[in-house]
Amino acid sequence: MGTLSLILKEACHRKVNFAMSLMAVMVTVALFITYLTTAEASKRETTRVTRDIGFNLRIIPRETDMDRFWTDGFSELTMPEETIRKFADYEGVFMSYNHLVAVLQQRFALLGRDVILTGLSPTITAAKQKKQAMGFEIEEGTVHIGFQVAERLKLRKGDSLQLGDRAFSIVRAMVESGTEEDIRVYARLSDVQQVLGMEGRINEIKAIDCLCLTADQDPLKVLRAELDKALPEARVIQMRTIADARAKQRQTAERYFAFMSPLLLVVCAGWVCVLAVLNVRDRRSEIGLLRALGHGSARIAGLFLGRALLIGIVAAVAGYGIGAVLALNVGPEIFKVTAKAIQLEGGLLGWALLVAPAFSAMATFIPAMLAVTLDPATTLRAD
Amino acid sequence: MAETSNKSPIDSDMIRCVGLTKTYPRASGNVRSLRGVDLAVRPGEFITIRGPSGCGKTTLLLMLGGMLHPTSGQVRVSGQEVYALDARRRAQLRAASIGFVFQMFHLLPYLSVLENVILASTEPDATVSRDRSRTLLKQLGLSGREDHKPSELSAGERQRTAIARALVNRPKLVLADEPTGNLDPENAGEVFRYLSEFHHSGGTVLVVSHGSMAESFSDRVIHMREGNIVPDPGSDTPNTEAQGG
Numbered sequence: 001m002g003t004l005s006l007i008l009k010e011a012c013h014r015k016v017n018f019a020m021s022l023m024a025v026m027v028t029v030a031l032f033i034t035y036l037t038t039a040e041a042s043k044r045e046t047t048r049v050t051r052d053i054g055f056n057l058r059i060i061p062r063e064t065d066m067d068r069f070w071t072d073g074f075s076e077l078t079m080p081e082e083t084i085r086k087f088a089d090y091e092g093v094f095m096s097y098n099h100l101v102a103v104l105q106q107r108f109a110l111l112g113r114d115v116i117l118t119g120l121s122p123t124i125t126a127a128k129q130k131k132q133a134m135g136f137e138i139e140e141g142t143v144h145i146g147f148q149v150a151e152r153l154k155l156r157k158g159d160s161l162q163l164g165d166r167a168f169s170i171v172r173a174m175v176e177s178g179t180e181e182d183i184r185v186y187a188r189l190s191d192v193q194q195v196l197g198m199e200g201r202i203n204e205i206k207a208i209d210c211l212c213l214t215a216d217q218d219p220l221k222v223l224r225a226e227l228d229k230a231l232p233e234a235r236v237i238q239m240r241t242i243a244d245a246r247a248k249q250r251q252t253a254e255r256y257f258a259f260m261s262p263l264l265l266v267v268c269a270g271w272v273c274v275l276a277v278l279n280v281r282d283r284r285s286e287i288g289l290l291r292a293l294g295h296g297s298a299r300i301a302g303l304f305l306g307r308a309l310l311i312g313i314v315a316a317v318a319g320y321g322i323g324a325v326l327a328l329n330v331g332p333e334i335f336k337v338t339a340k341a342i343q344l345e346g347g348l349l350g351w352a353l354l355v356a357p358a359f360s361a362m363a364t365f366i367p368a369m370l371a372v373t374l375d376p377a378t379t380l381r382a383d
Numbered sequence: 384m385a386e387t388s389n390k391s392p393i394d395s396d397m398i399r400c401v402g403l404t405k406t407y408p409r410a411s412g413n414v415r416s417l418r419g420v421d422l423a424v425r426p427g428e429f430i431t432i433r434g435p436s437g438c439g440k441t442t443l444l445l446m447l448g449g450m451l452h453p454t455s456g457q458v459r460v461s462g463q464e465v466y467a468l469d470a471r472r473r474a475q476l477r478a479a480s481i482g483f484v485f486q487m488f489h490l491l492p493y494l495s496v497l498e499n500v501i502l503a504s505t506e507p508d509a510t511v512s513r514d515r516s517r518t519l520l521k522q523l524g525l526s527g528r529e530d531h532k533p534s535e536l537s538a539g540e541r542q543r544t545a546i547a548r549a550l551v552n553r554p555k556l557v558l559a560d561e562p563t564g565n566l567d568p569e570n571a572g573e574v575f576r577y578l579s580e581f582h583h584s585g586g587t588v589l590v591v592s593h594g595s596m597a598e599s600f601s602d603r604v605i606h607m608r609e610g611n612i613v614p615d616p617g618s619d620t621p622n623t624e625a626q627g628g
Contacts (some may be wrong), residue, residue, distance in 0.1 A: 001494075001498060286489070287493070289485075294474045294477040295478075362504045
């Protein structure tokens, strides 16, 4: 009689033990599938949150008068717009910097008061990383206006705003920020260059540092060394508070998952192991009998490890299904910002089919060895 | 013309054990379960081993079946030194040459009657194995019960299933440990009748039994006490030597 046949019949007979073991592995697979499916969404959520904290790196012309820079809030000097492309093309730059946005900002008189007219280019990210752009894209001929500007000029979304000799459509009136953002008018970089008569010029590149630098190095030192090689004509300023907040936000999420994953695995392995030990105890006389009938250690180990593999395979398929349903239904509730981006990954089923049986077999290994080493004379004389 | 053989008397015995001892270490001191048992069994003998509880009957039976290493001494079954074989070959010897019958039947609860018998079969051809199992079950009066689970059988039927399982590989030797311990006299008689049929077809049977019923089927009765084979109450010498089969 085949081992698989014996395993299936035993599973049908001891339904509770089999179902409990199956549930342990299935829950683990489901949680991992949910986690892995939503992990990308979680990362994007974290990125969005940290983006909302703000860019933390400002690259400005090296000769900028820093006293004036801090007084005005921007550099009085400009750089060619190509600088950002040159920077982005520099090999390895995205190991340190990311989400590059070219900015041109100047004070601009608007109906008797100054606003900070700010032009933003589309975000440049590393092509290989396929990262989503973090900055908001501004359509040509449109503006986003700060809270104070909107209040003073009684402007709302859909109104028109005259900047120089061009009329712009207001697509967003921003909420009060309590910072100089409230007196900003954001427009597309090319539009601002035209309004200011500074075609092809920028005075800043905003960026976000790569957090992998923060482990055991001084990030600013590394960033400056990198910039010196890529853009010797520029200097970088790190917004330390924002950088720290970003680091804490992301590291908290990573630490949480780093803690939860092994904990989940250990709990599940323990659960499966205990149930397997109970199964072995329950089958002591059966093991003794099989020995008496001349079945060897491989056959007995095969019965228990084969059972574990079967549990792993069934749990992988069922866990994938449950995890997928959870990810697609609960995920959007948790990750509201990136809800639409949560997608099922078919490749995870393959991984689940490989890892879950192996994991289940490993958790059952010690009980299987207990079964193999069980003294048949002891079990059979229990009569 | 008389048949000649190169086999020594020792090799021609179905079972021969010499100086068998078994000691279990315990915290309170060693427990000596067997104290130097010598025994020879000729092919085709039906032997009953009797003795009080704890005298070492089951220990002896398990040792003869290659299931329990002696502390010292030798066991030969069909001319093979059982404990000189590695575990795999000893398992092969058990599967091919020895059938076991236990007091508690030890049927797998999740297999049908037929499957419990097939489980023991070493026949590689599944159809032959199935046919042989069905035939045995029929001979043992279990026709129509093949697809039942053990829990659906009476105690007597379960033990007959266990006998079919013990006989499925046409063993030379059947070792039965209190095979009627859980049966009423009628079923007990049935069990001994089937074991006796196996014996009359040339098989060797060793039965450990408390009851007196086994003796009426036996060629020889061996009495044990405190780990030794002792003379039966009506004799001066222990009945350890093989007799004509």
